Amino acid sequence: MHIPDGFLAAPTWTSTWLFSIAGISVCLKKVTMVLEDRIIPLMGVMAAFIFAAQMLNFPVAGGTSGHLLGGALAAVLLGPYAGAVVIAIVLIVQCLVFQDGGLTALGANIFNISFIGAGGGYIIYRCIARIKNDRRGVIIGAAVAAWLSVVIASFACAVELALSGTSPFRIVVPAMLGVHILIGIGEAVITTGVVSFVLKVRPDLIYCPKKEECQ
Amino acid sequence: MKKRDVLFGLLTAMLLAVLFSPFASPWPDGLEKVAEDKGFLEKGEATPPITSPIPDYTWPGVDNDGLATAVAGAFGTLAVFVFALGSAWMLKRE
Structure with a gap:
């Protein structure tokens, strides 16, 4: 879903750029406030994993492919702020080094993939995981x-x-919407697979907003 | 997170990037396909404002397409790992 240069008009890309700079500054401040030592290496590993997984396009219907975006996955393990920062880092490297997503469109791509993916994804995930406070709640929420x-x-x-x-x-x-309803299924399958695996081997790596809310 | 876990995670990512990326679906992704079908794909084909060193995940100068993708994938995976880890360290020090 990386928007290339040329698709967005100047008012759209400048406003999304400004919004994304503001949003990332907020995320960095929040991350700095709650940054625990254990989360630092996990941020590196998640960035590496999501970058690699984003290269693996899977076929969906009608000559179209999709790939993991990873926002929800990052948020389940890192929380919304560190999750959004990690996705933004992946997007910045993809844009500058690999010409995947335009430089003018970087703000919009950060808004869509990082803020909606990790931030929005986290809100949806927590709503479900809070109702059903067990392993299954985490997996269904993810x-x-x-x-x-x-x-x-x-x-x-x-x-x-x-x-x-x-x-x-x-x-x-x-x-x-039509094509991403299908691509989203792939996103859900991969996210669920990774989250289930982490729950099995290192359940303590799942992000926990308040200690008493987690198992 | 122990050193062993970090190595396991990084190694998994590297293996995905090196072994599987050459076999990723070559079909256009959702947005590209919509742009193609709805007739606005050419809007994105102007010269970009910056030149990327490794465009389209293909390591320059490697003749074999699969190998060029695998090398680009390995490099990118390491690069984002270092970038993310470095950013987190800097934030911690502040």
């Missing part, structure tokens, strides 16, 4: 957060394209 965050991110992406006059709203919104 699955729903993965799927829904990809679908919402694709909607945001479509709105940015429509606002830019790149494609009309009534055309680009249903098209983007």
Whole structure:
């Protein structure tokens, strides 16, 4: 879902750039306040894993592929702020080094994939994990957060394209939603797989906002 | 997180990038496909404002496509690991 240069009009990409700079500054402040030693290496490992997994496009219907975005996965393990920072780091390297996602569109890509993926994904995940406070709640929450965050991110992406006059709203919104409803299933499968594995071998690595709320 | 866990995680990521990335689906991703179908793909084909050293995950100068992708993947995985770890360290020191 990485938007290349040229898809977004100047008002859209400048405003998403400004918003993303502000958002990342908030995340960095929050991370600094709660940064525990154990989370530092996990941030490196999650960035590496999500970068690698994003290279692995899987086929979905009709000559289209999708790949993990990783926002929900990062948030389940690192929480919303460190999770968003890790996804932003992956996006910055992809943009500058690999020409995946445009430099002008970097703000929009951070908004869609990092803020909606990790931030939005975390809210969805916690809503479910709080109702059902056990392993199954974590897994179901991660699955729903993965799927829904990809679908919402694709909607945001479509709105940015429509606002830019790149494609009309009534055309680009249903098209983007239609394909990402399928890609989101892949996101949910991978996220659930990794979260289940971590729950089995190192359950203490799952992010816990308050000690009394976790097992 | 123990050293062993970090090594395990990093190694898993490296193996994914090196062994599996050459076999990733070559089909366009969701956004690219929509752009193709709805006729706005060419808007993204202008010269980008910056030149990336390793465009499209293909290590320059390597003839074999699969190998070029694997090398680019290994480099990128290490690069984001160092970048993320370094950023976290800097934040901690503040």
